Amino acid sequence: MKDHAGDESAGSWTAATRRQLERRLPWENLLPDRQPFWVGSWVYVFGVITIAALVWVVLSGVVLAAFGPQWWHLSSVGRFFNSLHFWSVQLFFVFMVLHLWGQYFMASWREGRAPTWMIGVVTFAVSIVAAFTGYLSQQNFAAQYIAINAKDAVNSTGAGGFFNVLNFGQMYGLHVMLLPIAVTLLVVLHIVQVRMKGVVRPIGHEVKPAVPLDLRKK
Amino acid sequence: MGINVSVVDQPAGYLHWGFILISWPNLLVIGIMVVFFALALILPFPGHGSSAEKEKKA
Amino acid sequence: MIGELSAGQASQQGVRTIPYDLLKEIAIAMAVSLIVILGLALFLSSPDLPSVTIQSWAKADPVDFTTTANDELAGASVTASYGPPYNQGIGSVQSIGPISPQSWAGVHLNVDQPNDFVINPLKQAASNDTQLAGQISTYQAASADQQTKWHDAYAKALMDAKVADGKVTVADGDYGPVPALLARLVQLGQTGALDGLLLSSNHFYQTDYTKPLLFINDGGYIGGLAHDQHLTGNQWGMMNETGLYPGQTWLWLYTLWYQLPPFNQVSYGDLLVVLVMGLLTALLLLVPLIPGLRDIPRWIPIYRLIWRRYYTESEATTR
Numbered sequence: 001m002k003d004h005a006g007d008e009s010a011g012s013w014t015a016a017t018r019r020q021l022e023r024r025l026p027w028e029n030l031l032p033d034r035q036p037f038w039v040g041s042w043v044y045v046f047g048v049i050t051i052a053a054l055v056w057v058v059l060s061g062v063v064l065a066a067f068g069p070q071w072w073h074l075s076s077v078g079r080f081f082n083s084l085h086f087w088s089v090q091l092f093f094v095f096m097v098l099h100l101w102g103q104y105f106m107a108s109w110r111e112g113r114a115p116t117w118m119i120g121v122v123t124f125a126v127s128i129v130a131a132f133t134g135y136l137s138q139q140n141f142a143a144q145y146i147a148i149n150a151k152d153a154v155n156s157t158g159a160g161g162f163f164n165v166l167n168f169g170q171m172y173g174l175h176v177m178l179l180p181i182a183v184t185l186l187v188v189l190h191i192v193q194v195r196m197k198g199v200v201r202p203i204g205h206e207v208k209p210a211v212p213l214d215l216r217k218k
Numbered sequence: 219m220g221i222n223v224s225v226v227d228q229p230a231g232y233l234h235w236g237f238i239l240i241s242w243p244n245l246l247v248i249g250i251m252v253v254f255f256a257l258a259l260i261l262p263f264p265g266h267g268s269s270a271e272k273e274k275k276a
Numbered sequence: 277m278i279g280e281l282s283a284g285q286a287s288q289q290g291v292r293t294i295p296y297d298l299l300k301e302i303a304i305a306m307a308v309s310l311i312v313i314l315g316l317a318l319f320l321s322s323p324d325l326p327s328v329t330i331q332s333w334a335k336a337d338p339v340d341f342t343t344t345a346n347d348e349l350a351g352a353s354v355t356a357s358y359g360p361p362y363n364q365g366i367g368s369v370q371s372i373g374p375i376s377p378q379s380w381a382g383v384h385l386n387v388d389q390p391n392d393f394v395i396n397p398l399k400q401a402a403s404n405d406t407q408l409a410g411q412i413s414t415y416q417a418a419s420a421d422q423q424t425k426w427h428d429a430y431a432k433a434l435m436d437a438k439v440a441d442g443k444v445t446v447a448d449g450d451y452g453p454v455p456a457l458l459a460r461l462v463q464l465g466q467t468g469a470l471d472g473l474l475l476s477s478n479h480f481y482q483t484d485y486t487k488p489l490l491f492i493n494d495g496g497y498i499g500g501l502a503h504d505q506h507l508t509g510n511q512w513g514m515m516n517e518t519g520l521y522p523g524q525t526w527l528w529l530y531t532l533w534y535q536l537p538p539f540n541q542v543s544y545g546d547l548l549v550v551l552v553m554g555l556l557t558a559l560l561l562l563v564p565l566i567p568g569l570r571d572i573p574r575w576i577p578i579y580r581l582i583w584r585r586y587y588t589e590s591e592a593t594t595r
Contacts, residue, residue, distance in 0.1 A: 035296035038586040042258035045305065052305035056313055073324065082324070083317035086521075090316075091309055093526045094247065098255055105578040109564035121561045128526065135524070141325035142518050145502045147485075148493040149509060156370040156547040158377030161361035161384025166490070169483025202583040203574060205590065227325055227519040229505050237535050239512050243522040259581045 030195050039199050043106070046099035053092035054187065058180060060085040065176045069139055069168075089131060096124060108200045111207075116193040123186040130183055133175035136165055323521045325505075330474065330488060333497045334465030339437045341465060342444045344495040345458045346434065348393040350427035353494040356389035362490070363387060370544040378547075385486055393491050397473040398457060401464055408460055411453040418452065426452040442466060509534050529556070 008015035063081045064072060072078035100120070109117040135146050147165045154160045164170055201207065230241040334341045347353035357367035361384045369378050395412065402409040415423065433446035443459065464470045474488040492498050499508065507513040514531035517523035533539045533549045542548065563569050573579060580587060 031298065033295060033297060034293040037292045037294045038583050039296060040263040040294070040585060041582045042261055042263055043255075043582050044263075045301070046258070048302050048305045049309060052302060052309040053313075055306060056310060079321065079324070080317060083320070083322040084313055086322040087313045087316040087320075088309075090247070090522060091313060093524075094251055094254075097526060098251060098258075101255055102258070102582070104563070105573045105576065106582060107570065107573040107579070109570070114564035117564055118561050121557070125557060131524065138324070139327065140323075141327050141501070142323065142507070144327055144489060144492070145498065145507050148489055148498070149502075149507070149513065152368065152370075153546040153550060155361060155368070156378050156544070157550050158360075158381030160378070161381055164361075164385060164484070164486060166486040167484040172483070202586050203579045205586075226321065226521070227323065229518075230516075230520045232506060239506070239535075241506065241516055241523065243517070243520055244515060244525050247522045247525050259578065 025192065025196050029198070030192075032195075036199060036201075038202055043102040044199075046095050046102050050092060050095040050099050051187065051191075053088050053095060054183070056088035057085060057092055058184075060088060061176065061180070069137060069172060073139065089134070092127070093131070096127065100124065106200065107203055110200050110203075111197075113193070113197050113200055116190060116197065119186060119190045119193060123183065123190060126179065126182050126186060130175065130179035133171045133179060136171040137168065137175050139168065320521070323518045325518045328492055328498050328501065329468070330465050330470045330492065331468040333492060333495060334462055334470070335442065337495075337497045338439055338442055338444050338462050338466070339434060340495050340497050341462055342437070342458050343431065343434045344491070345394060345461050346427055346430050346454065348389045348491065348494065349395070349454070349457070350424065350431075351390050352427065353389060355387065355490040355494050361385045362486075363389075370547040372544050372547060372551075375547075387487060387490060389490075392487055393474065394457070394461060397464060397470055398460060400473060401460060401469075408457075411456050414453045415457060422452070426450070426454045430454050430458075510540060529553070 008019075060081050064078070064085055067075075067078060072082035103117070103120070132146075132150075136143055136150075150165050151160060154163055154165055230243050233240050233242065233245060344353060348356055351357065354367065355362060357363075357365035359365045359367060359369035360378050360382050363383060363386065369376065371379065395416075398408065398412055402412055418426075429449050430446070430451040433449055433451070434444070437444050437446045439445075442462075444462065446455070461470070464473070471488060474491065475482045475485065502508050502513070503511070505518045506516045507518070509531075512528075512531050512535060514527045514534075515523050515525060530549070530553055533552060534545065539545045539549055559566065559569065
């Protein structure tokens with residue numbers, strides 16, 4: 001690796017950040033075109049399908065938001081986009097949970113990957129909140145009853161005065177902006193963690209001390 | 219204006235087993251998940267295993 | 277350090293690598309998932325049962341509406357005596373011993389049921405109706421004791437109420453101006469005026485449905501509809517969707533507690549479930565640090581299926 005230290009301004013934050021990034025996440029690790037040969041099971045595709053489903057959730061959601069919360073009740077095209085949104089959410093959760101099962105039984109938190117696991121669990125929890133605000137934003141019978149029913153649990157925690165499930169405007173704003181940003185950021189962090197540390201070794205074959213893998217073709 | 223319930227809006231059938239009460243659509247989704255997981259464990263992943271594909275060790 | 281690797285170190289790792297195109301993988305995943313989603317959307321659509329309105333409620337069940345309105349005016353409905361965040365009541369305040377975050381948080385969404393749901397909408401209607409204005413005055417001039425007597429008597433009479441032409445009639449009794457006031461409220465409800473009045477009481481623009489939803493929830497009508505669709509708490513309702521659609525299967529563990537004692541018996545059931553689920557989520561988060569929980573994958577060797585080629589190869593070769 002070339003040492004640019006001589007070219008850098010002394011005490012430069014920018015240079016120090018660039019050095020950290022180059023060291024922690026070189027391009028060969030961010031976008032590798034090879035993987036250890038044990039990455040050869042269908043269990044490994046659950047994560048990427050979850051991401052694909054999330055892309056369709058967001059894109060269909062953008063269209064729904066662009067035409068306003070009433071649109072899908074009044075237009076058959078709108079209803080179709082709502083259906084896209086509904087089913088991509090189903091797919092998102094189905095494959096996220098399959099991904100969770102797979103990663104659990106592979107004990108993928110080993111060798112310094114606990115943060116990756118933890119970010120994943122937080123993403124799961126935040127996704128559930130995002131979906132919850134979505135169900136509350138439907139402006140139909142289901143949304144009404146979910147709001148009425150959920151208010152007691154939220155109120156019991158003391159959060160009811162600040163997170164009012166009966167307040168459509170608040171729930172909608174959280175759903176179309178704040179929570180998608182949160183989920184997306186968490187997913188990006190999660191993927192960066194995976195790329196930084198690489199795919200975990202099979203159980204029983206951990207290397208001590210843990211060394212990273214070089215995925216470049218020899 | 220009340221609730222206008224067409225075919226797909228009729229309440230789903232439910233499986234009631236002891237204290238468990240689950241809709242058939244939900245049970246189907248969970249069943250599909252279990253099947254997918256089992257298949258993912260068992261089915262061979264393409265592009266591996268043939269000796270012609272084996273790379274030299276690093 | 278992760279990422280820092282000399283060519284020499286790498287060559288000593290002995291890890292066989294295979295070509296693996298991540299971007300092709302995501303492209304295929306997006307294409308396949310899109311086809312599945314398009315198919316499901318085209319053939320199955322999505323659920324959209326229309327909302328209950330004050331109007332639909334007042335028309336479908338004027339006795340339930342009147343009974344509820346009587347309770348609201350008396351300050352005796354569930355939400356009128358609820359407690360924080362809506363008011364200073366204690367009827368629905370949850371606490372486990374001294375622990376009561378609901379009380380600690382206080383009132384932030386002030387709702388005054390008797391005035392917001394009944395008196396103020398009636399005053400609007402009374403602006404050109406002197407008889408109604410007189411009845412409101414009579415009611416408000418009466419002592420609290422007298423008002424309670426009227427409400428209690430009327431509530432009892434409503435249990436045997438009859439409906440004719442959308443109007444509620446009960447046996448004769450001393451109810452003061454209450455029946456007349458509530459009959460007018462039913463009328464406002466049935467015309468749809470009350471939906472608007474409850475929503476935009478002070479402002480033109482509104483997106484906060486707290487008042488109409490609390491009012492509707494105090495009645496039995498919406499609960500009956502929800503029960504038909506298996507949405508209520510003790511029907512595993514959190515997991516369910518209206519109609520033939522799958523619901524939120526990922527909430528199975530959250531809703532499971534509501535089907536079991538003590539959660540479904542105590543007054544602080546919601547708070548208890550939140551605490552239990554908070555604990556379980558924390559456990560899931562901390563799996564890598566918890567002995568036992570983090571060892572289950574070794575004990576249940578699903579991993580041997582996932583990595584079977586690796587184990588076969590590494591057992592066959594010597595290093």
